[in-house]
Amino acid sequence: MSLINLSSNFLWQELPYIIKVSDFIMTIILCIVGGLIIGFCQKFLGLYPKEMEEILHEYKVTKTIDYKPLPKYIICAFLPLIFGGSIGPEAGLFGMVAMLSTFLSVKIKNSNPELKEEFIEASTSAVLTAIFQVPIFSLFSYDKNSIYKVQPIFKKILNYFTYSCTVLSAYFIIKFLNNLIHKESFIFKLASNHISNKDLLLFIPILILSIIIGLSFNYMGHIIECICKKTKINLNPFMAAIIGGFILAFLGAYFPLTLFSGEHALREVINNVGELGIPYLLLIAFLKMLATKISINFRWVGGQIFPIIFTSFCIAFALSGILKVDPTYVVAITATGVITVVLRKPIIAIVLIFLFLPMTYWIFAIVSSFSINFIINKFIYKTSLNL
Known part of the structure; x- marks a missing residue:
């Protein structure tokens, strides 16, 4: 490392x-x-x-x-x-x-x-x-x-x-x-704020949005994988890696945050949420998802956990700005939920997000992760398997 x-x-x-x-x-x-x-x-x-x-x-x-x-x-x-x-x-x-x-x-x-x-x-x-x-x-x-x-x-x-x-x-x-070596950890504590009744009423809508975002991440991967199979790029890993390099070059040149895992850029993005603005946060989250799935399917293979954390935080802070809701509360639901959908491992999702959250927010992460895990196993993946 x-x-x-x-x-x-x-x-x-x-x-x-x-x-x-x-x-x-x-x-x-x-x-x-x-x-x-x-x-x-x-x-x-x-x-x-x-x-x-x-x-x-x-x-x-x-x-x-x-x-x-x-x-x-x-x-x-x-x-x-x-x-x-x-x-x-x-x-x-x-x-x-x-x-x-x-x-x-x-x-x-x-x-x-x-x-x-x-x-x-x-x-x-x-x-x-x-x-x-x-x-x-x-x-x-x-x-x-x-x-x-x-x-x-x-x-x-x-x-x-x-x-x-x-x-x-x-x-x-x-x-x-x-x-x-005085290396700063990528983990940092989010601010603890007052959770209003309005925040609590939005729990279910934010939970549903988290499922949609997580599923979108997975389906984006399936679409890119299908394109690779249809064009037979997956049969030629040499060409796949070169094409992947050209796509990443284009994305990275105009949107540098799409490159690398997002581990080191996460703190910088969160500290500059106001300057970046909601449209840019949503755009960079989408492009980060796209870049990750392109990397994996075009033979730039690696893990997707760090990019998912980065993406889910960008979306959470954007949603917070749109809904005028406590950002830490939205992160507790959205980030944990998206990671649960993508990895299908609720415990891992909870552990990864816990250290970013003040202890008073842990309950929202736990409820979010296990609720989403139950929903996707019971109604989404089970239904798709039956079909």
Whole structure:
């Protein structure tokens, strides 16, 4: 992660001054060159990295994760992040750590079948905690017939204790390292305001809007994926990466906030909400969603959690301005709701947003996340499956 930051800083901050080129031209050059390099890597090294869902699926089907392509995986995961892809680092790092954990479980002598699961569970929990700087447990969900499920109760308790120690260790270590180098966390506290009766009456409408926004994010991805399949771009990852670079160059040159994960830009946007204005916030939220789905489908693969957080905050503050409602209250509902719809993991959504909110707003995030999770599972995804 430090190497990504150093490389990105050199390419996007120092290099333009060295070669005396404007940010506009530099954005176009870097995105197009990045597309070419990523395209060559996709062609000659392989279709890496994989999204977290793909890694989870591979593990569920094969009961293992192939660790042999790890060097290729690292290179392919690194490039989209430094060339401005609208993605987060979690997919690449998640895959790397899962591969390393599998490698260790294979190399350790006298290992039992449970060890691989336990290594992956603990290590992926640690890396997700380090990335998001909040204690997050693994996204892995085991099959009902898994050995892990039939373990004695004391063994389960021991595993949960181990995972808790791992997650908390990762959390405090990353805090210590950030303090050591005086690195500012992307997490910040939103202001606590008085919640009026009008705010409470708007809870349901804001909840519905959150579902619509989250579904729009998903459907935008489906549309772009269908376009790639219809045009057969998905069959040629080399060309896909180059085309993706050209699209990102155009978007990034005119709207720089569409590039990168949005992690570092989030605080700046929130501090300048008044200057940016409601129309621009809504526009940048839409373009950020578009850039993220283009990145993923055009082989600039990475995670989408950071872009979703950025997008949902922009929309929340825009809605707050339109409805004249407390912005922190809208963030508690909208940001948690959108992340729940996209990831379909309410606990993860709540944990990610909690540290932005004063404690008095936590209840709205909890109700929002679990209500939306129930609605989409009961009435939306279940209905679409039946159709």
